[in-house]
Amino acid sequence: MELAAIFISAVLVQNFVLYYFLGICPFLGVSKKIDSAFSMGLAVTFVMSITAVVTWLINNLILIPFGLDYLQIVSFILVIASLVQLVEMFIRKISPPLYQALGIYLPLITTNCAIMGLALIAALNEYSFVETVIFGFSSGIGFTLAIVLIAGIREQLDLADVPEPLKGAGIALIVAGIMALAFNGFLGMLT
Amino acid sequence: MSLSSRMIIVLTTVGLISGGFLAGVAKLTEERIALNIQAEIEEAIAEVVDDAEVNQKVYEEEDLVIYIGLDGEGTLAGFAVQATGVGFQDKITLMFGLDASLTKITGLTVIDQNETPGLGAKIEDWNAFLQFWKNKDATGQLTLRKPAARTPEELSAAEINTITAATISSKKVLEIVNLSLEKVRQLIQEGKIAIEEQDGD
């Protein structure tokens, strides 16, 4: 059940945000309300899944066979930037309401380390095509989980008495730390 | 010149220049990088097999690579088994040494691990874990000693010390070694490991 292990690992045990530290910028920036967090999570999951497929194809069909491994970084990031553009145009055309909901988050996704991280880690682990697709999708879910959880907490925090210097990013990080600790409890789940 | 042609020309030029530049850099560094990767393996073999001056890869499959170490005269000094398996947090790649008669484990070293820093990661530490792997009995299965003993002398020949607060990582290493020992014995029985004795080199 390798695939189930990849899914659980990416969502819980090695959660992209709380373990790999990927996707922190949107994590801090877009997590103030649960709905925007959820929308961002969906957009990211969508882009991640497609990115997983495309980067796998490029890596295994072009780069590796021709010994062009060193072009991984450049090609991956260009693919991601273009994909985000295409996804944005595509969504705008086929579903304007969806675009209204997700649209502004999409350009932010290009510099989202989570997407690039996904491509790099999948390549590093030499996952097969199917494994990469599952990994991409699961990482997106993991990201969404983390960002929605922290949005929920932050919505409550807004009503709490947080010391002035810690308001905003400071307390968000501390809460994230506690969440990371909690997720630590998932370690060993797959043993 | 129209805007679109200008855009295309600029992008292509930039692409070509960086592509060429990177190809150059890659050429300059690739040898060094390959050497680094090889050096890591050689170091590991030297750590776990005594007296090995030359080594040779004799078997390879996914997650298991077997090398033999030959001493200065070309006789078999021992085997080095590189195995990858599931650890507590991620995969662990380790290398352990076997003597020429395949009855003793001559040492263990960890090549790659992602265990909990400060706890499971101690499997890389000589004092906490690795020193207990010298001169162990390789004829059967190894077991774990819990709670941890203080000196190597307290352990029996088939016992490995656990790391306090990192029992699972210790256990995982043990499982990988036991499994690999089984596989190695089987492969030797099936004659799948090619050993070429070399007369002096």
Place this chain on the structure above:
Amino acid sequence: MATKSIGQEYLKGLWDENPVFRQLLGMCPTLAVTGTVITGVAMALATTFVLIFSSVVVSSIKKLIPSQVRIATYIVVIASFVTIADQFLKAYFYSISEALGPYVPLIVVNCIILGRQEAFSSKNSVGRSLIDALGMSSGFVLALLVLSTIRELLGAGTILGYQIMGPWFKPWIIMILPAGAFITLGILLGIALLIESKTKRSQ
């Protein structure tokens, strides 16, 4: 807007506009590789290399790039220097490269670098862009140095591998775990804002 002096151009990166503590950029590597001082400093230096060279190149060619393709161009430039840094580390500092893992290639999405190109290098002379890059890099090095020293000292009792804390000290393992990174950075951010507000008040 008055032009800053060279000194001011450099210093702003260290505190006022410190990329990590004030601008909240480049968090991913800051949290990921600051478990030990050596990895924190290595990452900061690699990022410095990429930032300086990218800024100089972008500033030099800024007049040739049509606006529509500028982001793509910046990305290619940045990605190329990241690749060079990555190859260099793999060849000459293999163990550090292994320890940093996928985070060196991830420099390419470090918002600090792309952000500087867009906000500064594309609009300023090569000389100024260089100073700006140096300043931002110094700020980044400073941030990573502080964070990694705290984490390694409290998490393992060592700095650069040398035992600093005596045997009486029981390491706070949480500091080297992801949780410790988040919490320490959160507290540091709070301290930075506190200092900021205190100095504002006393002026």
